[in-house]
Amino acid sequence: MCGTDRILVNKSSNNESIPNNEAYINLDHGDPTMYESYWKEVGQKYSVTIPVFQSLSYFANIKILCWFLEPKLEEEIKRLHNIVGNAIVEDRHIVVGTGSSQLILAAFYALSDPLNELDPVNVVSAAPYYSSYPEMADFLRSRLFKWSGDARCFDKDGPYIEMVTSPNNPDGVIREPVVNRATGMLVHDLAYYWPQYTAITSPADHDIMLFTVSKCTGHAGSRIGWAIVRDEKVARKMVKFMEINTIGVSKEAQLRAANILEIISLSCQKHKPHDLENFFKYSHRLMVQRWKKLRDAAKNNELFYVPKFPHRYCKFSRDYTETYPAFAWIKCKEGIDCEKLLRRHKILTRSGRRFGSDPEYARISMLNREEEFEVFVQRLSNIHGTVNGN
Numbered sequence: 165m166c167g168t169d170r171i172l173v174n175k176s177s178n179n180e181s182i183p184n185n186e187a188y189i190n191l192d193h194g195d196p197t198m199y200e201s202y203w204k205e206v207g208q209k210y211s212v213t214i215p216v217f218q219s220l221s222y223f224a225n226i227k228i229l230c231w232f233l234e235p236k237l238e239e240e241i242k243r244l245h246n247i248v249g250n251a252i253v254e255d256r257h258i259v260v261g262t263g264s265s266q267l268i269l270a271a272f273y274a275l276s277d278p279l280n281e282l283d284p285v286n287v288v289s290a291a292p293y294y295s296s297y298p299e300m301a302d303f304l305r306s307r308l309f310k311w312s313g314d315a316r317c318f319d320k321d322g323p324y325i326e327m328v329t330s331p332n333n334p335d336g337v338i339r340e341p342v343v344n345r346a347t348g349m350l351v352h353d354l355a356y357y358w359p360q361y362t363a364i365t366s367p368a369d370h371d372i373m374l375f376t377v378s379k380c381t382g383h384a385g386s387r388i389g390w391a392i393v394r395d396e397k398v399a400r401k402m403v404k405f406m407e408i409n410t411i412g413v414s415k416e417a418q419l420r421a422a423n424i425l426e427i428i429s430l431s432c433q434k435h436k437p438h439d440l441e442n443f444f445k446y447s448h449r450l451m452v453q454r455w456k457k458l459r460d461a462a463k464n465n466e467l468f469y470v471p472k473f474p475h476r477y478c479k480f481s482r483d484y485t486e487t488y489p490a491f492a493w494i495k496c497k498e499g500i501d502c503e504k505l506l507r508r509h510k511i512l513t514r515s516g517r518r519f520g521s522d523p524e525y526a527r528i529s530m531l532n533r534e535e536e537f538e539v540f541v542q543r544l545s546n547i548h549g550t551v552n553g554n
């Protein structure tokens with residue numbers, strides 16, 4: 165969390181945060197509340213009711229490898245990937261997890277356990293990397309795997325696991341593996357490979373690919389993620405991890421997620437209900453607007469540098485688009501601690517240090533509610549002059 169600062173945010177009757185002048189705006193977490201506006205419009209018409217007699221069993225389908233995966237969720241995951249064209253799902257195994265967070269650990273276990281190495285297998289990712297990877301790898305001080313830092317500096321022998329995050333959290337860059345050795349095992353974290361954030365250039369086709377509803381639909385609270393796995397043995401090991409860890413994944417959450425994915429797929433159809441806007445068009449438009457506001461707020465300001473992204477052709481939208489990342493990776497002028505500077509202006513962000521980078525950088529969530537985002541850009545545009553960020 166964010167130290168001892170009080171986050172002074174009023175709650176309205178329907179539990180929305182309304183920032184006041186004194187309130188800290190918390191843009192540290194990638195909490196995807198931006199999407200509430202879409203789902204409120206969709207409203208009651210598409211709510212999910214689960215009768216009390218349903219889903220009592222631990223099991224969902226004992227005939228398939230991932231025996232706790234709801235068939236409806238598997239069907240909707242595959243359908244959505246086929247519509248969006250962002251991942252190959254044919255002849256692949258789907259493993260559901262309590263968020264993709266749990267699947268990251270399942271993948272570390274599945275890849276390292278069969279090797280029977282004397283020393284823990286090294287886990288690396290190119291800096292700036294998602295700040296949770298080091299914590300996840302080292303939290304339980306496993307004898308199977310350990311965090312070994314920036315993949316670009318990795319020079320040890322032996323097997324290793326490389327996390328390839330594309331578009332990358334925190335900087336939104338499209339990535340490829342960097343170590344490229346025969347002893348490497350890759351996990352592609354594609355949490356942000358959706359059309360609202362970036363061009364869908366081709367269906368991803370890797371050994372282990374991770375996705376999550378958190379960043380696709382905004383339903384982070386449902387805690388549903390999925391892995392698309394090529395190798396059956398690896399998929400079985402991941403399922404084993406889930407079995408020992410939580411004996412599967414909540415059926416209610418899976419059914420709700422299945423319904424939400426179904427709505428999104430429906431919204432992408434040519435002959436969709438007239439009151440259901442295409443989800444990806446809606447959320448892409450919001451991201452474009454937010455990035456424009458951010459760039460306007462930082463324009464002519466010598467303190468901040470906002471990164472630029474190339475245009476690419478998106479096969480889903482059939483148009484050219486930039487990347488509009490879920491986070492802004494802001495660089496401050498040399499010698500200024502960006503996180504501290506923004507904190508003094510009541511904007512809470514995550515320091516570049518947490519991502520294996522420099523304190524001149526800070527990661528700012530672009531996915532908060534509209535009211536908070538507006539206050540953020542307002543405050544940012546008011547930061548001027550000579551400052552000592554330290």
Ligand SMILES: Cc1ncc(COP(=O)(O)O)c(C=O)c1O
Nearest residue numbers: 194263264265333355376378389
């Ligand atoms: C790159 C990346 N991977 C995984 C996750 C975890 O997502 P989930 O909510 O599915 O656990 C996040 C969340 O911020 C993320 O940014």
